[in-house]
Amino acid sequence: MISLKEILSIKKLNVFDFDGTLVNTDSKVYVTHSNATKSKLDADEFNKYKTKSGDKFDYSEFFDLDYLINPKLIKSVFNKFKNSIRDKKSKTIILTNRKNTIGIRNYFNKKLKLSGFDIIGTGIPNPSGKYNILKSMIEKYGFNHIEIYDDSSSNLNVLKKLENVIPNITINVHKV
DSSP states (O other): OOOHHHHHTOOEEEEEOSBTTTEEOOOOEEEEOTTSOEEEEOHHHHHHOOOOTTOEEEOHHHHTOSSOSSOEEOHHHHHHHHHHHHOTTEEEEEEESOSOOHHHHHIIIIISOOOSSEEEEOOOSSHHHHHHHHHHHHHHHOOOEEEEEESOHHHHHHHHTHHHHSTTOEEEEEEO
């Protein structure tokens, strides 16, 4: 049985990805292949895309814009997000690969009238940015129970490995 002391010592962090987890947008990643053909990928397609030699990526719709392109809430995850914000015993963040988070902030704060959470952009289109930021937050603030919601299996697999690096933490991952 867990003791009251153990319950009171839990420092919980809720981590939500943005694109494809909380919200779908019409933003695209543009790929120029080595043979000069071009492709465009949405967030879900990009998560599954296997990079080929010579591919060049244009992330400008994710990294540079101060607005979101046709945002649509993913209601089931959004409801979990709202509940986590209301939980005063935990901290909630949006951890996104987007570099520019102004559009996300405006969408949540101005359009949806939500606050009480932080938005952190890595500006790195792979799991290493999220890994480094989450590791730093856990070490700095002493979080020991982390719930992560993400649509990318590779992000979740990499972030789950923090349990092997930092002692006495529990990480639960939720594939959206």
